[in-house]
Amino acid sequence: MTTNQPLVQDQSLSVAPETPWWKGAVIYQVYPRSFADSNGDGVGDLAGITARLDYIASLGVDAIWLSPFYPSPMDDFGYDIADYCDVDPIFGSLADFDALVARAHALGLKVTTDLVFAHTSDRHTWFAESRANKDNDKADWYVWADAKVDGSPPTNWQSVFGGPAWTWDARRGQYYMHNFLGSQPQLNVHNRAVQEALLGVVRFWLDRGVDGFRIDAINFSMHDPELRDNPPAPPSNKARTRPFDFQQKIYNQSHPDIPLFLERIRALTDEYPGRFTVAEVGGDDAVREMKLFTAGEGRLSSAYGFDFLYADKLTPQLVREAAEQWPDAPGTGWPSWAFENHDAPRAVSRWTPEGVEPAAFARMKMALLCALRGNIIIYNGEELGLDQVEIPFELVKDPEALKNWPLTLSRDGARTPLPWASGESHAGFSSVDPWLPLGATHGDLAVDRQQDDPASLLNLTRRLIALRAAHPALRLGANAHWIADGDLLGFDRVAGGEHVRCLFNLGGGAIDIAGRCAGAEPIILLNGADPAHLPPCGALWLKLEGKN
Template sequence: MAEKRDEQDWWRGSVTYQIYPRSFMDANDDGIGDLAGIIQRLDYVAALGVDAIWLSPVFPSPMKDMGYDVSDYTDIDPGFGTLAEFDALVDKAHKLGLKVIIDQVLSHSSDQHPFFAESRSSRDNPKSDWYVWADPNHDGTPPNNWQSIFGGAAWTWDSRRRQYYFHNFLKEQPDWNFHNPAVQDYLLDSMRFWLERGVDGFRLDTVNFYFHDRLLRDNPANYLPWAQQALKPFDMQFCLFSKNQPENIGFLERMRALLDEYDARTTVGEVGDSHLSLELMGEYTSGKRLHMAYSFEMLGPNFSAEHFRSRILRFFTGAPEGWPCWAFSNHDVPRHVGRWLDHAADQDALAKQAAAMLLSFEGSVCLYQGEELGLVDTQLSFDELTDPDGIAFWPEYKGRDGCRTPMVWDDKAPNAGFSRANKTWLPVKAPQQARAVSTQDGRADSVLEFYRQMLALRRAEPDLRNGRIHFLDLPEPVLGYERGADLLCLFNLSTEPASVDLEGPVQGLLTQGATLTGSRVNLKANGFVIGKKMTG
């Protein structure tokens, strides 16, 4: 059972387990996960030793973007269950010592939201300026060059208003006009609804996308070297005006004031940007704004000591009072074990090393369901896809479905114990089923048991949660750092052996492929040591 941590800043150094509800557990056998299924499996999550769960969106939605297109911010989609079941989930989680964080998709709504239907009906209705509308250029083209992340212009023509509306994502996901204070009030009120129901915090989707430039100025070209080879036109721009606007700070301060009306609540904002993510993370978590922020800085292919060291140093140097939340995987990117397999002796060794590294970084941590099993992405054919991003850019980009396939519970059961339906919304395939919980639970050398050990160590050693990080000056491929005064962490990020000479001996607390002889540490491929410096 998770240790109970009710102090006001429980989130600082916490570990949150992300649940993707469609794929976690299906209790009614319709092939799609649901709240009742999550309730059935909460004991498993609590037994891992995490502090909180994060639920991806469960609100009413047409599911054009799998729930990230919300049509009602204060209810539960019938496909996931009911408000009563949500309340039961929160109640059980709290009894198990788990906090509950829910996704809030505030930058945009579904085009099926009743306010958008009203807004698009005319130019003078009460909701006419609740979304971002603009006149065409004289030649009928969109008002500027902004691009949608999912491909094509970020503007869609609406014949009723004879104007374009703005959408950073799908055309079915129109952006709210945050320059209208009434929009801010409405969205804050929807957050209050969930706070009153007992949620402990919010994960804020695309938190730097809320405001747009009032003047609708063109974005400049992306000056980074890789931009002209980018797959998506969106990535060929430096999004100077379509997001990251200074007015965002005022809204985050309003949001923080709301949360401060309640005890022990938190926010973690997703900061997605190719240029400024670490700077924005720091800016957004300094002062009375967000509690935590995380980005895609560690969700890519880079796997080197320099990369991880520089990301952490850059954040804390730029924002000494800010607070990061690090993650290696989530529902939007390929699973990290698959991304980094070229740097691995074997899949399990890499999975364990990644867990030890992530869970010993300074900051808070998000784990994505299934990473504790060492899963890689499921290989899907085009006809199996549901993700609009993958469908649009196939085959060069296969989308996000590969990391979203159902959780694998039982290697002997149909659909790996996720569902008894004849067909699940995404398929369960043999490589994932072979790593089901049933094959790893209680097996001392399994990835699952290692996650439990590492999470227990993080709880037992306060410096792993709260100690400041100090990096050692070591050459590639070894990443080394101290946490607090006494803890030492060394990781060999290669498939070749490496050695490190220290100032004194170290007592190993948790190791893999490591030999400690006096002050010398020998590390095999993907070897690591988390230990205490010995004195006297």
């Protein structure tokens, strides 16, 4: 067995037809600005995505997730929305979006999009009307409050990106709240009229054929109406680089009425059979909130946390602890997992052990992701093994990094253009200089370099996804028999009569596993692994003897 080439046993076992399509699904995240530029302006667009949907479908994924493409001044690159029901001209038009959905559905791909319901852009017409005076129809659509008697902000709340969570507005003679940038005013989602307007947004996109939604920063969507100050955070050994880190975020977010609004979203999406909803939840109390937002049949389908996205090291204990928070038990929600996304540094740069080739680590990492119980999300370029790009300060676009330079790593390094063709100008992404520079090594990892190489990470990813789909134990099965011993990670996936054992070496030294795999039939072996030993970053999946 070579270090690159997996051994695959084709043993298709059908998933029960009543299982929702999204349960155990593989979702491919597309960052539109950096996926494919169809019109030569240096920025990716919807037509570029449509032209590359065959590539995405060839991975075997179930769905795509599109990061925001709505009209926006791009202060936070689309997460500051100026119109929820249109497409920013830089990405195309509603007709382009409809064409994307039609082509995706023809290829068997579901389409999910981002909903950003905690805030809008300050360019949104809702905010323009709200800030005009205190008596208009939308006066209470955002979070406004009077100054304290000394003119200071209403509370001590701090914004995620740095500085107070309040900005003075002379037109209203009040402060408005913002958990992120000052140009991202906080919606007052306590207001029933605001909820109705947001539900109208959901229906607009459902009527255009969207199959599901990722709901961004949903635990920031409601504040404490009594405007109580946050208490200080307890002492910590972790570096605090922002005023936000010095507080317990009790009153500026995570209000107990948020699940009631999520139930309204779920009731609406249930009018459209087969729709999927996933909450993005970060913060100090994320797991509790994720479970709350997915409890029972009337809330969201799944929740998406930050267990791995900012971890400096991948350890067996981290994986086990994250997974065991979501047992296969009645009343417990269904998790979604990601190792990378548009906000977090590329995992291959964070986690590759010293002395190990990044390509070997990337193979093991993809096998681990594809073995996890829950939905898994692959960020565009992860299937190619892209690493984090060092962006010089003069080219940084990320507003969070600009406000906190150099202590905050720029998110731009994970948002660089996808390399399609190694020999073409700008690696086939665009005919002109792209909005961010390509990675210096990414041309060697381009799609055309990997497409016809059976030992490439791209083709391994296709095989792993196919195996996950073919084995109910891997797609839907419960976890059992955890091992977290040094660098050795192991767990079984069990569904009905099928029993698959998964073992991974997360470190840079060899591990003896003799006796752990007696009588097992290999499904896949990676990086020189065999049933007796795991070399550095070795991995294997095994079908246990006597189990169907």
